[in-house]
Amino acid sequence: xxxxxxxxxxxxxxxxxxxxxxxxxxxxxxxxxxxxxxxxxxxxxxxxxxxxxxxxxxxxxxxxxxxxxxxxxxxxxxxxxxxxxxxxxxxxxxxxxxxxxxxxxxxxxxxxxxxxxxxxxxxxxxxxxxxxxxxxxxxx
Numbered sequence: 001x002x003x004x005x006x007x008x009x010x011x012x013x014x015x016x017x018x019x020x021x022x023x024x025x026x027x028x029x030x031x032x033x034x035x036x037x038x039x040x041x042x043x044x045x046x047x048x049x050x051x052x053x054x055x056x057x058x059x060x061x062x063x064x065x066x067x068x069x070x071x072x073x074x075x076x077x078x079x080x081x082x083x084x085x086x087x088x089x090x091x092x093x094x095x096x097x098x099x100x101x102x103x104x105x106x107x108x109x110x111x112x113x114x115x116x117x118x119x120x121x122x123x124x125x126x127x128x129x130x131x132x133x134x135x136x137x138x139x140x
Contacts, residue, residue, distance in 0.1 A: 001055040004048065005130025007096065007122050008060065008076055013041055014122030016130045017052055022137065025130035027123035038079050042086055049087055057089055060096030060129040094133045096125070 005025055007014035015028040028048075033040045048054065059080055062072045069077075080091045 002052050003056045003058055003130060003134070004045075004052070004054045005058045005094075005126040005133070006060060007126040007129055008038075008079055009122060011035055012122045014124070014126035015048065016123060016127040017048075017054075018130060018134060022134055025127045025134055027127040030122040036075075038082060042082070045083075046087065049089070054089065057083055057087075057091045058094050058130050058133045059083070059091050060126065061093040062096055092133065094129050096129050 002020055003018040003022060003025075005014075005016035005018070011032060011034070013031045013033065015031065016025045017028045018025050031041060031044060059076065061076060062070075064070050064073075076093075080093065083089065083091050
């Protein structure tokens with residue numbers, strides 16, 4: 001049984017998956033979709049959940065820097081409810097402030113081209129979200 005990490009954007013969903021020991025997160029993929037058409041993600045997520053025997057979803061929670069909840073966070077809470085209703089799986093909200101910035105900085109340090117960064121930033125942000133949760137759960 002594994003955990004699934006998600007970074008929800010307006011047109012992309014970054015996905016990462018943990019190992020079976022819930023120790024290491026790995027970037028999996030990025031799904032692109034039409035602007036705010038979150039329902040279109042459900043079939044592909046269902047395939048991933050079944051294939052990897054996902055037992056928990058860790059969803060990035062985009063709070064504002066001052067810890068308030070804005071429009072993006074409200075949209076993410078609605079997506080959380082869709083996930084729980086469709087898959088009957090526990091969805092944990094993980095603070096994701098600056099995860100995309102951190103992902104971009106990792107790729108800049110690796111001297112990755114702008115084109116490659118654009119393709120990988122969401123999956124890497126999902127990986128950071130999931131790894132942060134895994135570390136917190138293990139007390140690290």
